Amino acid sequence: MALRHAVLAALLEGEASGYELSKRFDIGVAxxxxxTPQQLYRELERLDDAGLxxxxxxxxxxxxxxxxxxxSDAGLDELYAFTTQPTRPPAMRDGLLVKVQALDAxxxxxxxxxxxxxxxxxxxxxxxxxRLRDRLLAGRSxxxxxxxxxxxxxxxxxxxxxxxxxxxxxxxxxxxxxxxVRSGRGQAxxxxxxxxxx
Amino acid sequence: MALRHAVLAALLEGEASGYELSKRFDIGVAxxxxxTPQQLYRELERLDDAGLxxxxxxxxxxxxxxxxxxxSDAGLDELYAFTTQPTRPPAMRDGLLVKVQALDAxxxxxxxxxxxxxxxxxxxxxxxxxRLRDRLLAGRSxxxxxxxxxxxxxxxxxxxxxxxxxxxxxxxxxxxxxxxVRSGRGQAxxxxxxxxxx
DNA sequence: AACTCCATGTAACATGTTACATGATTCG
DNA sequence: CGAATCATGTAACATGTTACATGGAGTT
Numbered sequence: 013m014a015l016r017h018a019v020l021a022a023l024l025e026g027e028a029s030g031y032e033l034s035k036r037f038d039i040g041v042a043x044x045x046x047x048t049p050q051q052l053y054r055e056l057e058r059l060d061d062a063g064l065x066x067x068x069x070x071x072x073x074x075x076x077x078x079x080x081x082x083x084s085d086a087g088l089d090e091l092y093a094f095t096t097q098p099t100r101p102p103a104m105r106d107g108l109l110v111k112v113q114a115l116d117a118x119x120x121x122x123x124x125x126x127x128x129x130x131x132x133x134x135x136x137x138x139x140x141x142x143r144l145r146d147r148l149l150a151g152r153s154x155x156x157x158x159x160x161x162x163x164x165x166x167x168x169x170x171x172x173x174x175x176x177x178x179x180x181x182x183x184x185x186x187x188x189x190x191x192x193v194r195s196g197r198g199q200a201x202x203x204x205x206x207x208x209x210x
Numbered sequence: 211m212a213l214r215h216a217v218l219a220a221l222l223e224g225e226a227s228g229y230e231l232s233k234r235f236d237i238g239v240a241x242x243x244x245x246t247p248q249q250l251y252r253e254l255e256r257l258d259d260a261g262l263x264x265x266x267x268x269x270x271x272x273x274x275x276x277x278x279x280x281x282s283d284a285g286l287d288e289l290y291a292f293t294t295q296p297t298r299p300p301a302m303r304d305g306l307l308v309k310v311q312a313l314d315a316x317x318x319x320x321x322x323x324x325x326x327x328x329x330x331x332x333x334x335x336x337x338x339x340x341r342l343r344d345r346l347l348a349g350r351s352x353x354x355x356x357x358x359x360x361x362x363x364x365x366x367x368x369x370x371x372x373x374x375x376x377x378x379x380x381x382x383x384x385x386x387x388x389x390x391v392r393s394g395r396g397q398a399x400x401x402x403x404x405x406x407x408x
Numbered sequence: 409a410a411c412t413c414c415a416t417g418t419a420a421c422a423t424g425t426t427a428c429a430t431g432a433t434t435c436g
Numbered sequence: 437c438g439a440a441t442c443a444t445g446t447a448a449c450a451t452g453t454t455a456c457a458t459g460g461a462g463t464t
Binding site: 017018020022024039040043046047094095096099100101102103104105108109114116117119122123126133159162163164165166168171172175179182186191193194197 | 212215216218219220222237238240241242243244245286289290292293294296297298299300301302303304305306307308309310311312313314315316317320321324328331356357360361362363364366367369370371373374377380381384385388389391392395
């Protein structure tokens with residue numbers, strides 16, 4: 013049930029509508045959890061039913077009404093309790109890794125292309141994280157920020173996100189180099205056994 | 211449908227029973243995909259139905275019979291096709307990150323403890339990966355291995371796994387240091403707003 | 409006129425988790 | 437004698453994905 017707690021944690025940063033949350037949890041932006049809009053709308057219903065969030069309907073002039081959610085006292089208790097509960101280590105589930113694992117029986121050019129795309133994606137995410145970091149630090153050094161700021165959680169997960177993307181980039185770069193070496197090596201690429209399908 | 215292709219990719223390393231596969235895909239070992247035994251048994255049924263694997267029932271003397279699976283020609287075609295298909299960037303979903311994000315409203319000691327446990331877990335995985343790497347290299351240098359070995363996919367994902375765990379360890383270490391600085395800072399920990407639940 | 413943004417949802421499906429059940433064998 | 441390992445599964449549930457639907461406002 014970690015989606016539930018991820019939503020509560022996100023609401024610590026301030027109240028939000030489902031739509032606003034769906035942007036914070038967008039896969040291309042999220043640094044501590046990601047979820048689709050549909051998951052969020054469903055979960056927000058449940059959180060409301062469980063009394064873990066407060067809801068206010070905000071009527072808007074030239075826009076559809078929105079329901080603005082904030083964390084309730086019961087929600088804060090629930091979130092506190094969550095931090096004391098065990099969590100399992102995360103599962104590796106990345107299609108790109110499967111492609112790389114299957115490289116020898118797959119289309120090496122296609123995998124190389126996919127690696128390049130992932131590299132660009134990581135670069136984009138990193139740039140966003142860096143902008144966010146600059147905004148958080150607001151001119152202060154990290155040491156200053158760490159001492160002075162009220163909250164530290166968001167900064168720490170942001171750092172995690174940055175390091176993760178940098179790490180991805182290093183891995184992809186290393187893989188691409190190795191693939192370049194191998195494609196330039198005497199031995200040609202072995203034709204794929206099926207010989208072309210249909 | 212990446213589980214399907216992960217299983218096919220795993221079978222490139224040789225035939226296996228469901229039970230054997232479940233060990234390769236164990237969350238504490240897997241370096242390119244993880245899955246529970248139940249998922250694997252279900253998926254192997256489907257792969258069999260779709261003709262993507264060959265199945266041989268091996269009768270054993272003092273053991274229950276086992277069904278040994280290997281990738282079929284159709285399976286190789288399917289896997290090849292998969293390497294040309296787009297995959298989405300992976301979703302961040304780690305309960306530990308949620309805890310860290312919620313640190314300021316949570317139990318800092320419990321989160322610190324969880325970070326320590328994750329650090330140990332990462333260390334263990336790294337050690338396993340290192341042993342696997344030594345076995346793969348079999349005394350050769352990486353450069354030699356890259357030039358000479360038939361397959362490269364498994365080595366590359368292994369490298370990915372190693373780098374990922376090292377990266378996790380660096381992040382956790384940095385977080386623990388920052389938390390140590392903050393807990394030693396003038397300002398005491400703010401009591402949690404709910405004040406104790408129930 | 410077409411497209412994107414705001415704002416919400418439903419329905420159907422695919423995937424992943426947890427608990428349980430069975431039964432022999434080997435290890436300490 | 438109890439625990440771990442080998443080997444397979446079923447059932448129920450929780451979570452996540454995809455496609456679609458609605459409708460006004462602003463933008464090109």
